[in-house]
Amino acid sequence: MGAAARKPDAGLFPCEAEIARRLSQTPADWRARAVVLERDGLPRIDPIMGGRYWPAVLAYFNKRYGIASFGPSAMDGTENLDALR
Template identity: 35%
Template sequence: MTDPLSKLPMFATDREIAIAIVGKERAAMFVKAVIPQFERKGFPKIDPLHDGRPVPLVRKFYDGYFGITAGFNVAVPDGEENLGAWKPKRESRNKRKPQLGLDGRSQKALLYMVAHPDARTHGAIPDAGMTTMNRLAEKGAVVAGKKDRDGDTEWKVTDIGVEEAKRIGFWHHGKSL
């Protein structure tokens, strides 16, 4: 089969190129709809001196379009959408996301406790009451210990709590603890 582009002059009009590629019946649609899309993807521009597109570059574009040439960066037809390709990235991101479902007050208390290990009672932790401490304990972020001399429960951050504090710090503040 003869290559229809080989019958064209070195510089051809859009209509000539369209007829060679899709035939006379569909040429007008090709010029109007397809060529503008292809131009955004590397289709050769009209050379103002020659008032046409360089046919050898049009051929090269199509070779790349059909995958005939390797390493020539041109448009390729859109393939099937593969939304699963994003899944590993999403899973990786979700591993860094806080996991315990703590509210803002509980997160703040946990971060404070990790940063200030000497703050062991709810009175020593800003904005933390017994409800906040019990919520942290329910999630496994802290454990209740003995009572201090004032009768307040001393709390200790667990390994789960330390890991959650790291995730919170990175997730909300972009930094590790």
């Protein structure tokens, strides 16, 4: 299913016009900026899915602006569930 045949805001792989809208860009401005941002790690358009994986696009911008997601913290010891009684 090509980009033209699917819904513009289709789930995890939105079309470029929808990504531009979500990022407050015009489609033309987004096309130009995406070329530059891809050199910095912006996910490319997946050739099979026909769009950029939206969670990866969000992760790219979160990392770019210092809001990277955090992983699980180190365990601080064994849980003692008997202490709850």
